[in-house]
Amino acid sequence: MSRAVNRRAFLAGSAAATGAVVGGAALAAPAAAHTPSSTGSTGPSGRKPYLPDIEVRDAARRDPTEATLAEAAVLMSRRKLTSTTLVEAYLDRIETYDSTYQAYAEVTGASALAAARKADRSGGRGGVLSGIPLCVKDNYYTRGVPTRCNSFIFEDFVPDHDATAVARLTAAGGIVLGKGQMGPLATTRATTPNGTVTTVNAWTPENPATDPGGSSTGPACAVAGRLASSSIGTQTGGSIVQPSNRQNLTGLKPTMGRVSAHGVIPLSYTRDHPGPLARDAMDAALMLAVMAGPDPNDPRTLGLPAVPDLVRAATPVVSRGRVRLRRATRIGVPADFLGSAAEVRGAFLGKLDSISGVTLVDITYPADWSLLTGSFNDARLSERTEPFRYWLREDPAKFGVSLLSWLQGLMLSGDEWITAQRAKNHLLREVLDGVMARCDVLLQTGPVPFDILGLPEIAFPVGFTSGIPAGVIIGGQPYEEDRLLEVAAAYQAVTDWHTRRPADPVSAPAGRTARRTAAVRPRITAEEAAAQSA
Amino acid sequence: MSQPQPPTQEQLDAYIRTRLALAGVDLDLLPAQPDPVTGVPTRDQALRSLRSFVTGGPAAIAGWAPPVTGTPAAAYAQQAAPPLLYPSITEAWTGKADAR
Numbered sequence: 275m276s277r278a279v280n281r282r283a284f285l286a287g288s289a290a291a292t293g294a295v296v297g298g299a300a301l302a303a304p305a306a307a308h309t310p311s312s313t314g315s316t317g318p319s320g321r322k323p324y325l326p327d328i329e330v331r332d333a334a335r336r337d338p339t340e341a342t343l344a345e346a347a348v349l350m351s352r353r354k355l356t357s358t359t360l361v362e363a364y365l366d367r368i369e370t371y372d373s374t375y376q377a378y379a380e381v382t383g384a385s386a387l388a389a390a391r392k393a394d395r396s397g398g399r400g401g402v403l404s405g406i407p408l409c410v411k412d413n414y415y416t417r418g419v420p421t422r423c424n425s426f427i428f429e430d431f432v433p434d435h436d437a438t439a440v441a442r443l444t445a446a447g448g449i450v451l452g453k454g455q456m457g458p459l460a461t462t463r464a465t466t467p468n469g470t471v472t473t474v475n476a477w478t479p480e481n482p483a484t485d486p487g488g489s490s491t492g493p494a495c496a497v498a499g500r501l502a503s504s505s506i507g508t509q510t511g512g513s514i515v516q517p518s519n520r521q522n523l524t525g526l527k528p529t530m531g532r533v534s535a536h537g538v539i540p541l542s543y544t545r546d547h548p549g550p551l552a553r554d555a556m557d558a559a560l561m562l563a564v565m566a567g568p569d570p571n572d573p574r575t576l577g578l579p580a581v582p583d584l585v586r587a588a589t590p591v592v593s594r595g596r597v598r599l600r601r602a603t604r605i606g607v608p609a610d611f612l613g614s615a616a617e618v619r620g621a622f623l624g625k626l627d628s629i630s631g632v633t634l635v636d637i638t639y640p641a642d643w644s645l646l647t648g649s650f651n652d653a654r655l656s657e658r659t660e661p662f663r664y665w666l667r668e669d670p671a672k673f674g675v676s677l678l679s680w681l682q683g684l685m686l687s688g689d690e691w692i693t694a695q696r697a698k699n700h701l702l703r704e705v706l707d708g709v710m711a712r713c714d715v716l717l718q719t720g721p722v723p724f725d726i727l728g729l730p731e732i733a734f735p736v737g738f739t740s741g742i743p744a745g746v747i748i749g750g751q752p753y754e755e756d757r758l759l760e761v762a763a764a765y766q767a768v769t770d771w772h773t774r775r776p777a778d779p780v781s782a783p784a785g786r787t788a789r790r791t792a793a794v795r796p797r798i799t800a801e802e803a804a805a806q807s808a
Numbered sequence: 809m810s811q812p813q814p815p816t817q818e819q820l821d822a823y824i825r826t827r828l829a830l831a832g833v834d835l836d837l838l839p840a841q842p843d844p845v846t847g848v849p850t851r852d853q854a855l856r857s858l859r860s861f862v863t864g865g866p867a868a869i870a871g872w873a874p875p876v877t878g879t880p881a882a883a884y885a886q887q888a889a890p891p892l893l894y895p896s897i898t899e900a901w902t903g904k905a906d907a908r
Contacts, residue, residue, distance in 0.1 A: 466847075468844065468845060470847075577901055578901075578905075579900055579905050649868035652861075652866070652868075663832070666832075666833045667832040669837060671839070671848040672846075673848065674846050675849075677838075678849055678854065678857045681854060682857070684833065685827060685866065686865070687866065690869045692891050693869050693873075697869075697872060698892050698893075698895050699890060699895065700874050700888070701895075702895040702899070706899070729896055752900060752905045753896075753905050797847070800847065800853055801849075804857060
């Protein structure tokens with residue numbers, strides 16, 4: 275073992291001891307845990323996030339809510355846009371359209387405007403996200419702002435500190451515009467705790483039956499519907515990449531440990547990944563660059579490889595007038611990749627293959643793939659039950675429509691859970707030494723395998739099917755989010771799917787208070803909630 | 809190896825109720841009739857769902873062992889694939905992520 279590795283192991287061990295104390299604090303964290311590291315990726319070898327040198331599209335100059343995060347930041351750095359103007363523009367859209375979208379559980383307009391004015395006074399010296407309004411999924415602790423996780427359990431919960439990821443975003447100048455609607459306790463598409471659908475797919479705002487993806491539904495809808503510049507969600511079973519695919523966004527689920535989960539209400543400890551849902555690869559890179567890095571309050575973040583230069587990775591490379599990959603990359607294509615959305619995916623592969631540096635490689639899954647990524651997915655359920663035992667005993671009705679999977683978690687025995695952890699080891703070797711020995715990144719046909727393993731995934735748009743966005747997911751090697759961004763950035767440099775925005779709702783009743791008069795929303799049953807749960 | 813008889817529905821219900829009770833969860837706190845206000849499942853819904861679950865998922869997991877060569881396989885399987893809570897993090901903490 276190298277000296278560097280020894281130091282990592284020491285750091286991990288030291289942090290584990292600290293984390294044990296913090297972890298026992300439940301909702302009322304001790305004072306020592308209230309100060310999350312806000313340094314993000316400015317650790318020993320990480321590079322501080324920086325503003326990219328990009329061209330701003332005319333559409334973004336005309337309408338700041340059209341701008342990507344990076345475009346808005348560049349416009350502000352050039353004094354062509356103020357944060358106050360940007361925040362007001364988003365608040366206007368929220369006031370007009372959120373009765374239809376229902377993307378927000380809580381809008382913090384007054385504090386956002388105050389933060390915007392402060393950012394404008396600072397002249398952009400507040401950090402790389404200075405003055406940028408963000409939607410935060412409602413399972414992230416936000417100091418002084420209700421954090422309900424869309425559950426009766428947390429209906430009165432107002433945290434006394436920010437989640438580390440939120441603290442880092444605001445320390446970098448980001449402004450919390452509000453809390454995003456989500457599936458109850460991060461399980462399904464966004465509904466009320468009793469299962470009534472809330473957030474719609476921004477591409478079909480009049481039709482709540484269209485799947486908007488879950489459980490980070492509100493953050494996705496907020497960015498797609500131009501109610502925020504960017505957003506953060508969490509992923510335990512596809513909850514960043516799926517709403518991103520459904521709503522034409524670029525979502526980046528980082529490797530487990532890349533972003534601290536301290537201050538995120540848990541769903542499954544070993545699989546809860548915080549990450550961004552953004553408008554393109556560069557925006558996802560900027561968000562992750564700020565969020566990532568070691569956090570003493572989360573030992574899983576310690577002793578890991580340094581955060582790479584994600585902004586550089588998301589900057590397309592043009593050579594002799596042609597886009598090429600920054601590094602030659604073998605992209606694995608599973609045999610069943612064209613099993614759905616064949617036309618869109620076929621066109622995507624053709625375009626991808628035309629980019630210099632791309633090599634497509636046919637991949638076959640190991641024989642036990644469907645077992646280890648299918649039935650073994652149930653093993654996550656014990657993890658959600660354990661931190662919620664108090665409420666299961668006190669009043670199981672507080673789980674509302676989501677109760678069943680929490681009860682299921684009680685039905686797995688300890689030995690079965692250990693078997694599943696052994697299977698993770700076996701599956702990891704099958705993936706890294708087998709499947710990915712022949713490729714650098716791997717196209718996914720579902721998010722669960724890489725959620726089980728904690729491997730990174732990026733989702734991005736590749737077209738439309740019957741007017742609904744279609745996207746793909748690419749998975750990568752541990753801590754190689756940069757490679758994923760390189761591929762997505764190159765593809766986005768030769769396509770424009772990611773720049774398309776949905777039309778505004780046509781039947782929006784005026785004002786957020788009109789929500790009560792909006793069209794009746796369908797409900798999901800308890801059985802459906804259990805079957806669809808992340 | 810002898811195979812035990814599959815449990816009856818009554819046995820499953822008793823097992824589920826007992827397990828819940830031992831964990832401190834009172835199934836009778838759930839409504840007998842659907843409650844649209846909370847959306848929470850009824851007692852019958854919960855029992856039906858849990859019966860289906862306990863006869864499916866756990867058995868599939870418990871039936872797996874790491875594939876090994878050599879006999880007796882059960883002995884060699886004990887030596888294969890020790891549990892990993894965080895596979896990706898383990899790759900980093902063992903230096904393998906850097907080596908790529």
